[in-house]
Amino acid sequence: MAVSTELPLRLSTVILPVHRWSQEGRRIWQRAEEVGLYAAYTYDHLSWRSFRDRAWFGALPTLTAAAAVTDRIRLGTMVTSPNFRHPVTLAKELITLDDVSNGRITLGIGSGGTGFDATALGHDAWSPRERADRFAEFVRLLDRLLSEGGGGVSYQGDFYSAHEVRNIPGCVQHPRLPFAVAATGPRGMRLAARHGQAWVTIGDPKTFGGTPADFFAGLARQAERLDGVCEDAGREPAGLSRVLLDSSFTPLGVGPLSSVAAFVDYAGTVASLGFDELVLHWPVPDSVFAADPDVFERVVTEGLAQLAS
Template sequence: MAEPKWRAAEEYGFHHAWTYDHLGWRTLVDGPWFGAVPTLTAAAMVTSHIRLGTFVASPNFRHPVPFARDLLTLDDVSDGRFTLGVGAGGAGYDTTVLGDKPPLPQERTARFAEFVELLDQLLVKDRTSWQGRFYAADEARSAPGCVQRPRLPFLVAANGPKAMRIAAKFGQAWVTTGPPTEDIEAWWRGVRTLSEQFSETLATEGRHTRVHRYLNLDSAPVYSLSSAQCFQDAVGRAAALGFTDVVAHWPRHDGVYAGSESVVEEVAADVLPVLGH
C-alpha cells in the first residue's frame, strides 16, 4: 500500500491497518511486492495513532530470533502501535522459493507452535536460550524490549483446534478466515461455528482475560467493499457473532479485491460514524 493510503486509512477513522507478510502471494506473485517490515516502518512514520500490523507473519521464511529484532524496532518506531498478526502459513510460493520442501500439515502446526512460543519469550525476556525441534536460541538478547509491556500484542490466526489452542495461550486477539466455500450463507454459518469452537477452547485452556476477535471479511465469497451497504451488513453480522474487529482489503484496480476507492470514502463518511468509530 502506497504512503498516501496509510495516511488515508488513519484520516478516514479506521482503527487498524495491515499488510501481508509474504515473499509473493498467489496471482500477485509476479507483480510489485514490498517487504512487510520496511513497509510498516514507513507507515509508522506517516501516521500517528492508527494501529499497524502484519496480516499475517508466518514461519514459512522467518526465524524467531532475527524477526524479534524487527518486531522490537517496529514497536519502537510506531511508539507502541504495532500488533503482530501471526499464522501457521499455507502452501504456496513462500514455502518453495527458498528451495525447501513444503512442510506436511502436522509439521506446519508443530512449527507454528514453536515459532509463537519462542517469539513470546524473546519479546518478554532480556535473554533467551531455547531448544525445539524446528527452532533454537542461544543467549538471544532483546534490549531494549517492547514499548508495549510485557510485550507487543499477538493476533493469532486459527481455524483448527491446535492453532486455536495456540491463540488461547499466547494471543491477545484471534483472527479467522472462516471456512472455504463459495456459498455466502454457508460461510457465515461456518464463522459462527468457529467462533463457538474458540469460546470452548478458551474455557478449556482456562483463559479468563479478554481476547479480541477479528474476522477477515474478504475470505467470504463476496468482497466486503463491493459497496458501502455490503460492508455495513457484513460488520453487523460479525458483531452479532461476537467479533470485536473486522478486516477488509483496500480496493485494487483489477484482479483480486477489484473495486473502487470511492466505496472506502463512502464507508468512512456514512458507515464508520454509525458503527461508533
C-alpha cells in the same frame, strides 16, 4: 471525516505491499489514518498468488515507513508465518518496529501455507502437520524472546534454537507487543488462547462458494469452538479479541464493498457473532482486490456510523 471510536465494531484495512512508497504508498497509509481506521495491516509474504509477477515489497520495511509518517493508527502484519521467518531475527526487527511506531504494532501470525513462500528458501513445502508443529514452537519461542529478552533467552527445540539472545530494551508495549493468532483448527486456537491477545479468521473455507448464510453459520461455529478452547485453557473467552479478515476475494458469495448498505448488513452480522474487528482490503485495481475506491471510502467514513445508528 473520521469514524467515531464509540462503535460496535472496529474497522481496519489491509494495504498490500505493492505500491512504490514515493508514488502511492506513503499517501495510502496516511489516508488510512486520516479516515479514522483502527489499524492498517499488510501481508507478510515474499510474493502472493496472482501478484507473483507484479511489484511486491517487504512487509516490515513497509510498516517501518508507515510508522514514520503516521501518529495514531495501529500497524501490523496479517499475517507473518514461519515459512521464511526465524523467531530470533524476527523478534529483533519487531522490537525495533515497535520502538519506531511508539508502541502501535500488532503481530498477526499464522502457520503459513503452501504458496510461493513455502519453497522460496529451497526446501520442500511442509506438510500440514509439520506446519502446525513448527508454528507452535515458533510462537512459544517468539513470545519468550519478546517478553524475556532483556535477560537473555536460550532455547533448543525440534525446529528452532536460540543462544543467549538479548532484546534490549524490549518492546514499548508491555509485556510485549500483542499477537493476533490466525487459526481455524483446535491446535491453532489453543495457541491463540495461550499466547494471543486476538484471534484471526477468514471464516471456514468449507463454506466458501456457498451462500452468505453458509458462511456466517461456519463463522459462528468457529467462534463457538474458540469459546470452548478458551474455557478449557482457563481463559475468559471475552478476553480474547476476535478479528475477521474479509475473504470476499474468494468465491464467497458475499461482499461488503459493493455498497454502504451491503457493508452495514455484513458488518452487523459480524458484530452480532461477537467479533471486535473487521479488516477490509484496500482496493487494488486489476486484481482480486479491485473495488470502487469511492464506495470503499464511503464504507470507511459512513458505514460504521450507520451500523451504530
